[in-house]
Amino acid sequence: MLTPQKRRRRTNSGADGGASLARYQSLVASRLAGLQLPLSADGGDEPCSVDRPDLPSAETLEALTSRSFLDDEMRDALVEFKVHKCLSDQTHGRRQDSGEFLSADVAMHSVDTGDDIPDEQFVRDCEKLLSRRTPVDDYAKLDGQQLKELDLSHARFRIKALLLLKGKAIDKLDDAALEHKYPPELIVENSYFLGYCNHNAFGWFFDWDLSQLASLTDYQRLVLTNYCGDEYQDRNLYRSYYNNPETDRDYLLYWKTITEKLKWIEGYIYRGRTSVEWEKMKMKARHQAIRAATDFDHIHRDLAGDGFVEFIWSTFYNVLELKDLDGVFIEIWKLVIRNQVCFREAVKKVYDMKKFPSREQCMKDELDGKFRMEKKFRLCTVGITEQVPDYRARELIAQQIKNKYSRLRTYEQYAEKKLKIAEYLGLIGKTTT
Incomplete structure (x- = not known):
């Protein structure tokens, strides 16, 4: 039986949930x-009010818009909404625990570093991967009429994206219906293919140079944006791959494989880039990554090699800057939010736990007045109330750390988003699991 206090808390939680939503x-x-x-x-779409539009899901927003479109204020509001949804689910006996955190200590020399791949085997693996890359015909071009038809098609894809962002159901946006509502003469008369070509809300566009190549598909012509250089540093490299959906899906599996199998290399990062042992272990990891790539039919040598390089620098950054930060923050959060301990005292208590060796120096610097951790902590825990279960609070903190403090993104993230965009637009079918 609920006590009046608990009943009041749940009632208030529901009201707060409505306000946060x-x-x-x-x-x-x-x-x-x-x-x-x-x-x-037919004039059938514009009644979707500008003041009160039908809203898309958070997943649709994330897929179709640029990184800068979803600013910190919107993400913080979404966290608050997720908090209250979590409390509502808890009330009704539902729990979803993804278990995805930024920490998992790798003790030096305490993990299996895997097999040593002989140089001869590495050469054979490289030759196998090299044979997979199919050259793209970059000479055959579309003629004028074909380009006009392609422009019309791309205009409808952009209109479809706008409709999706206005909350329209995907099953009501088939190609035949769109062509009926937006015939060629209407698109040309209103220059729809010009006005929405590089709209800064979108996280993607159809590259003009790639669109002229007759051998490419619309999926291959699709390129993600890089506004102000704050998204994909190597976007031009990614663009040059001409990858098809099968290759990108294989790449996601390849990336998952090496991040799991090569996790052992984290333990050697603390020795520094210039050490002899680091170079030796990095070479061992490279051989293992190339070996792993041979298990995926659509991965070629350049893609596998570039992926390994990105894995190394992203691992460096995550280990040196982000690893275990969610673990530290959740422990501080429990002390500050639930026990009303001041921030500095909470840092001292977590530091004394000796539970997060990778972040001990950061905490020591904070205690010595050399490093300011509190601002980052506040930004990553905003809206997470004391009623939120520890597991969910840590998930939300980890998400905020990734959103606000991750560096330029990798091809794994590029390919994942591109596949989602292509599925929303109907360029490819949805992956069935």
Whole structure:
């Protein structure tokens, strides 16, 4: 039986949940208000109000918009909404624990570093991967009429994205219906393919140079944005791969494989890039990565090699800057939020635990007044109330750390988002699991 106090807390939680959802929806609506729907032939879409538009899911927003479109204020509001949804699910006996954290200590010399791949085997693996890359015909070009038809097609894809961002159901946006509502003469008359070509809300566009190549598909012409250089540092390299969906799906599996099998290398990062032992272990890891790539039919040598390089630098950054930060923050959060301990005292208590060796120096610097951790902590725990279960609070903290403090993103993230965009637009079928 619920006590009056508990009943009051749950009632207030529901009210707060409604307020947090309303705040998130208001922020999303204000950002989407600038995306004006183009007039259709039957005038059937524009009644979707600019002031109160139908809102897309968070997943749709994440997939179709640029990284800068979802600012910190919107992400914080979404966290608050997730908190109250979590409390509501808890009330109804539901729990979803992804277990995805930024920490997993790898003790030096305490883990299996895997097999040593002989140089002769490494050469054979490279030759096998090299034989897989199919050259792309970059001479055959579309003629003028074909390019006009492609422009019309790409215009409808952009209109479809706008409709999806306005909350329209995907099953109501088939190609035949779109062509009927937006015939060629309407698109040309209103220059829809120009006005929405590089809209800064979108996280993607159809590259003009790639669109001229007759041998490519629309999936291969699709390129993700890199506004202000704050998203994909090596986007031009990714663009040059001309990867098809099968290759990108294989790459996601390849990346998952090496991040799991090569996790042991984290233990050697602390010795520094210039040490002889580090270079030896990095070479061993490279041989293992190339060996792993041979298990995926669509991965070629350049893609596997570039992926390994990105794995190394992203591992360096994650270990040196982010690893175990969610673990440290959740322990501080429990002390600060639940026990009303001041931040500095909480850091001292967590430091004395000796539970997070990778972050001990950061905590020591904080205690010595040399490093400011509190601002980062506050930004990553905003909206997470004391009623949230530890497992869910840690998940939300880890998500905020990744959103706010991760560096330029890798091809794994590029390929994952590109596949999602292509599925939303109908360029490819959805992956069945």
